[in-house]
Amino acid sequence: MVAVYRHDVHKARMRGHEHAEETFRGVRVNESVPFGADRDAALLSRPRGEPEQTVDAHESWFRVSLLTGQVASSVEPVSDIGGSLFKVVRIKDPAALHAAWLHATVPSLFSESPYYPYTSLKYHTLLVAALLDNYRAGVSFDELFLAVTPSDGDPAVVPHRTVVSTSGFALHVTSEPGDRPAARLGSGPARLFADVWARLPEVPFDVDGERRWRVLDAQLRRVRSWSVALQFIEEYSAALAPSPLDGAGPGGDGV
Amino acid sequence: MTRIQQVLFEFDGQYLGHPYFVTGNALFNAVARRVDAETRRSLRVSHGVFVPGEYGEYPAGASQDGYAGKLGQSLPDVEVYEDLFVFRDAAQRWLLDSRPRDAHNVHDLQLHGGRVAFDDTCWFGRPAGQRNRRRSVSWYLHCYLHSRQGDGSVVPVDEDVLDGLQVGGARNYGFGEVSVVDTQIVDLDALDFSRLKAAQASGESCRIELVSPFVLESEHPSGDAQDVPWWWRVDTDELSPVSQGGLRRRATRLVDGDETYAVTTVDHGQVVQYAGDEPVETARNGVLRVGTHSRFGFGEFCVRPASEDRVSERRAAGAGGEV
Numbered sequence: 418m419v420a421v422y423r424h425d426v427h428k429a430r431m432r433g434h435e436h437a438e439e440t441f442r443g444v445r446v447n448e449s450v451p452f453g454a455d456r457d458a459a460l461l462s463r464p465r466g467e468p469e470q471t472v473d474a475h476e477s478w479f480r481v482s483l484l485t486g487q488v489a490s491s492v493e494p495v496s497d498i499g500g501s502l503f504k505v506v507r508i509k510d511p512a513a514l515h516a517a518w519l520h521a522t523v524p525s526l527f528s529e530s531p532y533y534p535y536t537s538l539k540y541h542t543l544l545v546a547a548l549l550d551n552y553r554a555g556v557s558f559d560e561l562f563l564a565v566t567p568s569d570g571d572p573a574v575v576p577h578r579t580v581v582s583t584s585g586f587a588l589h590v591t592s593e594p595g596d597r598p599a600a601r602l603g604s605g606p607a608r609l610f611a612d613v614w615a616r617l618p619e620v621p622f623d624v625d626g627e628r629r630w631r632v633l634d635a636q637l638r639r640v641r642s643w644s645v646a647l648q649f650i651e652e653y654s655a656a657l658a659p660s661p662l663d664g665a666g667p668g669g670d671g672v
Numbered sequence: 673m674t675r676i677q678q679v680l681f682e683f684d685g686q687y688l689g690h691p692y693f694v695t696g697n698a699l700f701n702a703v704a705r706r707v708d709a710e711t712r713r714s715l716r717v718s719h720g721v722f723v724p725g726e727y728g729e730y731p732a733g734a735s736q737d738g739y740a741g742k743l744g745q746s747l748p749d750v751e752v753y754e755d756l757f758v759f760r761d762a763a764q765r766w767l768l769d770s771r772p773r774d775a776h777n778v779h780d781l782q783l784h785g786g787r788v789a790f791d792d793t794c795w796f797g798r799p800a801g802q803r804n805r806r807r808s809v810s811w812y813l814h815c816y817l818h819s820r821q822g823d824g825s826v827v828p829v830d831e832d833v834l835d836g837l838q839v840g841g842a843r844n845y846g847f848g849e850v851s852v853v854d855t856q857i858v859d860l861d862a863l864d865f866s867r868l869k870a871a872q873a874s875g876e877s878c879r880i881e882l883v884s885p886f887v888l889e890s891e892h893p894s895g896d897a898q899d900v901p902w903w904w905r906v907d908t909d910e911l912s913p914v915s916q917g918g919l920r921r922r923a924t925r926l927v928d929g930d931e932t933y934a935v936t937t938v939d940h941g942q943v944v945q946y947a948g949d950e951p952v953e954t955a956r957n958g959v960l961r962v963g964t965h966s967r968f969g970f971g972e973f974c975v976r977p978a979s980e981d982r983v984s985e986r987r988a989a990g991a992g993g994e995v
Contacts, residue, residue: 464769471769471771472772472775473796481775483778484781486775486780534772535775562916594916597917599915599917600915600916601914601915615762615940615941615942616914616941618915618918618919624922625923628691628787631690631691631692635691635762636691636779638692638763639762639763639764639777640774640778641763641774641777645774657781657788
């Protein structure tokens with residue numbers, strides 16, 4: 418499971434797979450991921466087939482924010498990208514490595530591909546890890562769920578299966594949702610985040626009480642690419658988590 | 673003859689209202705003050721769904737095929753039942769892959785006094801300073817009107833009546849103004865339901881997708897408590913449940929003049945199994961909506977054969993996509 422968090426480090430170093438180096442500061446990177454987990458995770462966030470440039474005049478590995486429209490490099494520079502990257506690559510314990518990625522900033526500066534600049538390297542990697550861990554347990558894609566830890570629950574992190582963790586809630590891709598509300602991913606990998614999200618029996622934040630959470634919920638019903646959506650959850654929660662100013666009471670839209 | 677009038681509005685300003693859709697209640701109240709009492713009694717308005725005006729191609733199941741130019745800026749022809757729902761799905765499946773479809777389909781957010789508003793236009797262009805490379809995507813609003821009986825007595829409502837409506841909050845400050853860009857009459861009885869008829873003939877199961885919330889309980893005088901309809905089966909099949917944990921319920925409010933009424937709903941966007949045996953008739957009813965608050969836009973749904981995957985990519989097996 419260690420290799421899965423290192424397989425796409427070349428993207429954060431702004432190189433395609435074919436020009437990637439085999440090591441990064443002495444750590445083995447760029448190893449292939451078994452069970453087709455990398456390909457399946459890519460299909461969750463990008464279209465099939467030959468990639469084509471989707472944003473004019475943006476041919477860069479730096480991610481464009483869906484929330485602000487800004488290019489990551491210009492809004493949240495990490496002073497030492499190489500050093501920060503090394504910190505989330507060198508860890509040897511798989512569970513610790515997963516935890517480090519869940520809260521890392523540096524991989525979220527980059528997209529999965531310069532052709533799809535709204536996608537996120539960070540969440541692509543976490544999705545690959547979740548798929549691989551499930552596949553290794555003998556589970557096929559059509560048995561997977563998106564499960565939520567509700568806002569009043571304990572947002573426990575499950576190694577390799579938790580794909581988003583904020584201070585208030587967590588989302589997991591797992592075949593064992595247990596008692597948690599969960600929705601099936603479907604028969605095969607595709608950009609279907611909005612479909613899965615809309616079917617969840619419960620959303621993990623208080624949409625009835627806070628208009629800002631309703632706005633996030635409404636936006637998530639529109640986003641189809643998984644890594645774009647998960648990154649959006651992170652950014653939105655950090656920037657616009659509900660404040661008392663916004664509290665218009667239950668159902669405060671006044672329809 | 674059951675006629676509905678589809679209306680496409682363009683947003684002329686920012687919007688600060690219900691973030692999922694503009695409710696039929698909001699649209700109804702905006703229209704009601706401009707029409708006579710008889711029309712007001714009979715008029716029924718659907719929820720207004722947000723649509724980006726962007727390049728697209730017709731989705732699978734639509735009567736027309738292939739590239740459609742800028743699809744969100746006009747009303748596509750409606751010949752088959754599936755055409756009714758081209759724009760009525762938040763994920764807007766018709767957007768092109770060759771463009772940043774998620775960025776086109778997500779509202780640009782603006783903060784006003786701590787409240788999050790939707791911008792009426794989003795701007796694209798890298799680098800930001802290069803004016804010539806910038807382009808914009810405008811937001812549209814899709815809804816439809818009909819009369820209580822579904823006959824033609826009220827529609828078409830004149831475009832002059834609909835033009836310049838205001839919906840949502842902060843209307844005194846110019847928010848939520850919309851203008852009519854396109855309107856067309858659809859005869860429900862003349863639509864082609866062949867895919868559902870085929871499913872019915874072969875005994876194939878169907879699914880119901882909730883386009884707008886279904887009201888379970890309401891304080892509003894016109895609403896009694898209702899159960900989840902018997903012909904919805906929340907899937908408990910261990911082998912292929914769509915979700916686990918039951919139906920998602922939501923609390924909302926209905927504003928009527930100075931009064932506000934608490935409403936409990938089954939939230940939109942969810943999928944249940946269809947347990948009835950008249951899918952075509954059910955589908956027709958779903959367009960005109962079911963339940964006690966159908967006149968305010970609640971209770972709209974779409975019926976699909978269960979084998980039909982609306983995410984067409986998922987069916988396309990094979991390799992590719994690896995980078």
